[in-house]
Amino acid sequence: MSDLAPAIEVENLVKTYAGVAAVNQVSFTVQRGEILGFLGPNGAGKSTTMRILTGFLPATSGTVRLCGIPVATQTDQVKRLIGYMPENNPLPEDMRVSEYLYYRGRLKEIGRRKLRTRLDEVLELCDLKRVRHRVIGKLSKGFRQRVGIAEAILAEPPVIIMDEPTIGLDPHQILIVRDLISSLRGRMTVIISSHILPEIEMTCDRVLIINQGRVVATGTPSELRREILGHSLYRLEIAGDLSGLNNVFTAIEPTLKISDKSEPDVFGFTTLQLATERDEPLGEELLRALTSDSRYRVRALARVHPTLEDVFLAATKRTWDLVDSGNIGH
């Protein structure tokens, strides 16, 4: 294993099922110790990509290397480098938690003595000590999910791949899982896929958005905001004669435009959405200009932070448009 190689390198990965491309020319690189969030609508090819990374599924074409080792030719070695938690987290129903983890540890080639101490560590880390002697089939969803995570990190592999680790958990459990994943930062490379966007935003260093089997955007959450949405948004609640407002805006910043406008409420205040291509904060200037002008009464002004959700929707919409116009597709 080369120490210099990135944890995961994917180049031009293609996977077709019966002629339909599930993954189409996907390329990305994940550095060591990085946490990558994998986003995409259902059927985008997230699970397929992850399965190929684990060596469970063979790719149709393209190369995948984990820590410099090609997955296609040295699958056995690669399997020693990963901890994998599949979608829906399948677990045997009739085993006890500690029994299951012990068995998995043995399969992952951990020595008996080391496994005992490691088992205690992992149970502690995932807060499973209370249920270690319970039968898995009788555990609640939150515990089952944590058993899956415990299993993935058991052998302390350099790369951890988790397909929707927080699906079906309550907010408290999500918090625990998020802390757990964050605690791996720097030590292990983690790829998680999720639908829960705030989740990804809080835990991941970098986000990869995939749609129709293609990577549509990649970068840190803030980079993506800039790249995909391309503007900053402000929300303004204002009353008065709004017809001359555009001139005021143009004087402050030429690209500042009203992008959305609501009906006046009972107090006569209208809520406006302003968009600008400029990234620096404009709030102070805006407020000064508007309050000094006797025509307007301002009740509130705030910069709107677009959520990853907006980015995600914009990015996936962009690919749909491309698909519709025939630029990409099969």
Add this chain to the structure above:
Amino acid sequence: MRHFFTILSHEIRMLLVNPSTYIAGVLFLLVMGMSFTWLLERYNEAPQETSPANLFFLFFWVPVLFMVPLLTMKSISEERRLGTLETLLTTPVTTGEVVLGKFGAAYFLYITLWASTGGFFWMLRKFSHDARFFDVGPLIGGYLFVAISGLFFIAIGIFASSLSRNQAVAGILSFGVLFALILGVNFVQPMEFLNNAALHPAKVAIEYMQVFRHLNDFTQGIVDTRQVLYYLSGTVLALIFSILSVEAKLLHS
């Protein structure tokens, strides 16, 4: 092969904590015990030409047809249905180790159940008070036959289980194959059309595959290497097909 024993001990353990194993065991002993009682009654009524062991092992197909599907149908289909096959195969384990481990565990249980019928003969010997009534030869031959043919039958069950994610389908499939192999071949053999000269090779093959004849030879102390080879090669073939089937289903999943 370093994971074979991990998987084997895990599988045996899972079989031993499973209530259905004990139900199957009790039913097996019930059927075998009843046939043994019937057999003793026949010996009680009139002298017989053969040893009790010869007659006892003639019933071997009853438990084979029901026990083998019951023991094996769950093995691979259940893992595939639950999705645990995916987690299993993403550890440094080969498909061969998984299939062999499951095969080993089912065979272990099969042999254990058959070995427990040895208790019948022990009782017979204890209460007959005369070692002359008790012929060990056919007994050893019979158990040897069960052990060797069991390899093939269990391998067929494992293969059937690798074909479907539905346990019931796997069970019925292995029942069907075993039925054809044990009774069907026996049924086809006396058929008139096989006497046609063009079908001579088929006739020879069918004679070679007569499971009841193999049993008869074994209990008479004839261990024919051709017959042993038949079961061993069948076992290897069925296991290779199981491995291929598991891998092929991954490729096309």
